Amino acid sequence: MRLSTKGRYAVTAMLDLALHSGKGPVTLADISVDQGISLSYLEQLFAALRSKQLVRGVRGPGGGYYLGRPSDEISIADIICAVDEWVEFTHCNGREDCRGGNPCLTHTLWDQLSNEVFSFLDAISLADLVRRGLGDGAEVDRTDQPVLDKKQAA
Template sequence: MRLSTKGRYAVTAMLELALHSGKGPVTLADISVSQGISLSYLEQLFAALRAKKLVRGVRGPGGGYYLGKTAGEITVANIICAVDEWVEFTRCGGRENCHDGQRCLTHHLWDQLSDEIFRFLDAITLQDLIDRGQRQVPAPLKVEKTEPDPGLERDRKRRAA
């Protein structure tokens, strides 16, 4: 099993918000530039995160996003589940039909591993990631680029239309 970019990017973006907590709202465009994640992809992720109340948005000039709860209340598992990612190691995706419609011989082993990983991720908060030194100094939010990124420029034009 491998966590997809959806889950990894959601955790990265949420950690970016946590690192800038108390410094005003953070725009998706700023996260896009500092983390190298497409703006349209972030919009999809943040719609799901907003629906689960993990982030709250402020509209208008000077708007952006804040964490919906404190960094100590948001777990990595909360984030991954909010964007519809699942940590599942069974071949059948937990449906117990991995071998000709029946549970395979090792289903319990892989199911238990999935549970252990979920518990592990559910025990780690954004604050833990910051406190454990997982934090790097956040990239400045207003980054000057010498060459425009065609993907970001396309996203901006699409939003303006």
């Protein structure tokens, strides 16, 4: 499977929002600096994410973005599909016309793999990623780097 930069960056940016939910809107400039993603690229991604209602924006001074739904209701598959980056393993993109209008011998195998990958990513929410990334006793600073507490550092 090859996930494009667009899908990876969209997931990263959404995770940044999830990590900072409840602290006010997050600007694209903050995400750009913290995650090393071009501001213009983030603007394109957020237009797609906004159109699928995965984020909502607040204009004006102190504005920025919030998650469009609770983080436990947004799956990684939702994010990847929102930026039109679904990974399809079949040669025919699922049309079953790989071989002169007919499916190739391995079409079913690759189609099942595509479905498994989708199911895997659909079962993981942003809230799951936050929990996995932070673990017990960790805090997050503005750069989203887990900060170990004194017990974990020892």
